[in-house]
Amino acid sequence: MMQKFCLPIRVYVEDTDAGGIVYYANYLKYIERARTELIRTFGFDKPALFGSLQFVVHSVSIKYLQSAVLDDEIIATAEIIRVTKTSFMVAQSVLRNNELLIDAEVKVVCISHDKKTPCAIPINMLKKLQGGIVNIKRASS
Amino acid sequence: MMQKFCLPIRVYVEDTDAGGIVYYANYLKYIERARTELIRTFGFDKPALFGSLQFVVHSVSIKYLQSAVLDDEIIATAEIIRVTKTSFMVAQSVLRNNELLIDAEVKVVCISHDKKTPCAIPINMLKKLQGGIVNIKRASS
Amino acid sequence: MMQKFCLPIRVYVEDTDAGGIVYYANYLKYIERARTELIRTFGFDKPALFGSLQFVVHSVSIKYLQSAVLDDEIIATAEIIRVTKTSFMVAQSVLRNNELLIDAEVKVVCISHDKKTPCAIPINMLKKLQGGIVNIKRASS
Amino acid sequence: MMQKFCLPIRVYVEDTDAGGIVYYANYLKYIERARTELIRTFGFDKPALFGSLQFVVHSVSIKYLQSAVLDDEIIATAEIIRVTKTSFMVAQSVLRNNELLIDAEVKVVCISHDKKTPCAIPINMLKKLQGGIVNIKRASS
Numbered sequence: 001m002m003q004k005f006c007l008p009i010r011v012y013v014e015d016t017d018a019g020g021i022v023y024y025a026n027y028l029k030y031i032e033r034a035r036t037e038l039i040r041t042f043g044f045d046k047p048a049l050f051g052s053l054q055f056v057v058h059s060v061s062i063k064y065l066q067s068a069v070l071d072d073e074i075i076a077t078a079e080i081i082r083v084t085k086t087s088f089m090v091a092q093s094v095l096r097n098n099e100l101l102i103d104a105e106v107k108v109v110c111i112s113h114d115k116k117t118p119c120a121i122p123i124n125m126l127k128k129l130q131g132g133i134v135n136i137k138r139a140s141s
Numbered sequence: 142m143m144q145k146f147c148l149p150i151r152v153y154v155e156d157t158d159a160g161g162i163v164y165y166a167n168y169l170k171y172i173e174r175a176r177t178e179l180i181r182t183f184g185f186d187k188p189a190l191f192g193s194l195q196f197v198v199h200s201v202s203i204k205y206l207q208s209a210v211l212d213d214e215i216i217a218t219a220e221i222i223r224v225t226k227t228s229f230m231v232a233q234s235v236l237r238n239n240e241l242l243i244d245a246e247v248k249v250v251c252i253s254h255d256k257k258t259p260c261a262i263p264i265n266m267l268k269k270l271q272g273g274i275v276n277i278k279r280a281s282s
Numbered sequence: 283m284m285q286k287f288c289l290p291i292r293v294y295v296e297d298t299d300a301g302g303i304v305y306y307a308n309y310l311k312y313i314e315r316a317r318t319e320l321i322r323t324f325g326f327d328k329p330a331l332f333g334s335l336q337f338v339v340h341s342v343s344i345k346y347l348q349s350a351v352l353d354d355e356i357i358a359t360a361e362i363i364r365v366t367k368t369s370f371m372v373a374q375s376v377l378r379n380n381e382l383l384i385d386a387e388v389k390v391v392c393i394s395h396d397k398k399t400p401c402a403i404p405i406n407m408l409k410k411l412q413g414g415i416v417n418i419k420r421a422s423s
Numbered sequence: 424m425m426q427k428f429c430l431p432i433r434v435y436v437e438d439t440d441a442g443g444i445v446y447y448a449n450y451l452k453y454i455e456r457a458r459t460e461l462i463r464t465f466g467f468d469k470p471a472l473f474g475s476l477q478f479v480v481h482s483v484s485i486k487y488l489q490s491a492v493l494d495d496e497i498i499a500t501a502e503i504i505r506v507t508k509t510s511f512m513v514a515q516s517v518l519r520n521n522e523l524l525i526d527a528e529v530k531v532v533c534i535s536h537d538k539k540t541p542c543a544i545p546i547n548m549l550k551k552l553q554g555g556i557v558n559i560k561r562a563s564s
Contacts, residue, residue: 005159012459014301014305014452018352024198025296029437032166038433048492057165059204065258070300071469092168116208153318153562155311155448157441159493164437170296177294212328256303286453304478307451314448339447345482349539398490 004079005038009094021067026061028104031092034076035106038090042128053122054113058087062104070094083129086110086118114135145220146179150235152213162208167202168243172233175217176247179231183269194263195254197230203245213237222278224270227259286361287320291376295353295379303349309384311373317388318357320372324410335364335404336395339367354378365411368392368400427502428461432517434495444490450525451483457499458529459511465551476545477536481510495519496553506552509533511542516540 009096010094017023075095082089087109094101117132121129142219150171152234158164177282209215216236222229262270291312297347299305350356357377364371369391376383394404432453440446491497498518505512510532517524533544544552 010456012452012456013299013301014307016300017195017295018300018302018459019195019295020300021197023296024201025166025173028166028169029435032437033433043531054160056160056162056208057205060165061200061202062228063200067197150313150562151309153315154440155314155446158436159439159441159443161441162435166437170294173296174292176381301477301479303479306456306483307448310448310451324508336442338444338490341484341486342447343482343484346480349479 007034030076034078038078058107058109066101148175175219177244179219185197199248209244287317312358316360320360340389340391348383430457453499457501461501481530481532489524
């Protein structure tokens, strides 16, 4: 079964704002780090760029439940929940201990570097992405 | 009639990433600038902080349609579309000329600075927020 | 005479940190915006990239005297104080009203995009950069 | 002997710019992470805030020698080289393998949270900071 990928992160001053909490846009940095490291576990060393292809974020839906603060040790998670020929959907969260801070879904699409139009995800990567889904389904059945 | 609030923004190197485009989290900075300036037009000089109250983002839904690039002149827009006693919803976008780059909805809630629980929006601000809605309805009827 | 170039900037939540002040790295963003706009006044529309050349920062020396805070209206300045065939030095500051917040010197070098080695600054730009210096000298004599 | 403190860091998309390299201001984030973790090794859990005191950066001098790029594994270092009653100086660098990318000196001052004037560093922290210096001197003699 594919595990939910977990990346430990420390909150530094750079991440916070004058409200004394992590700035709302910075959670998008945290969850991208988790996506990147998840894809690195698939054996892709340069996750963001594949020759003539590029993976870009198509949409994000994020709920802010609790705030992380300076010096917190948090966990950013990434779990692939849907895969198409040209895109995949990632369920993501940020946790402090077992408390859910934010909850998000991110759709990533594969586009050509030149024309910026949707492209087929390379087959070796597609298999890795689909592998996660199939196993999750089996595990939950 | 309340106009859709428009804030001109220049894209600088700080905003871009190695993909040659504006980094996806940075659009959340752009649209917050537009929300802040919209609220400033209501006569609130320190939009983020009102004594014991604080306005925090509850949720964001954002679609990335086209990418802004270095040196672009873009417009971030903000339009209040729903108001409750403790929250308001803002429709937002980023445009380059007349091309829609991103499209978003942001829910902002009023919380107490101490207890971090939802609080009634101060009445003078609530009226300003509601004024926008009423006028939009009239304008579109 | 070449004026000290001045760029008005508003401080937003994105710029601040949990100390309630502008995060120290963000002043480097402010002063780069001023350098960029100064070079744009020379008639260069894409200041950071010139075909096969690239302008990169070689060194920064910065003193933090006072802190900018949320919602401040500040001014970032840029003034070219020395030019060589491959580099130029910019005196920079950030001011709030007439109060000096930071004071910096930034050395920018022209490198080839491919080899990352120092390159001659294109002659049309070199003249513009030198023009500023000459005029300043005249003005102060 | 006090070791030069070393913090491993991964370069993510958030750190890069359209030039394909790490944005110059972001090295200030990396070296602050190293300073923070160094002070945490002294037993201070909330390095940035000590009740009524605050540590702020007084000045930075930084040289950019080589650029880090996306997905690099780099090391940020911090070494205390001078301590006074109200301030300390940190020699810092960022390395990729054994290659020096940036070299910096950062002066940090202790100020009162209220009055923003220089304050004596708390004695328990001062001893830790001085401990590093003394030992370095011994080691190099």
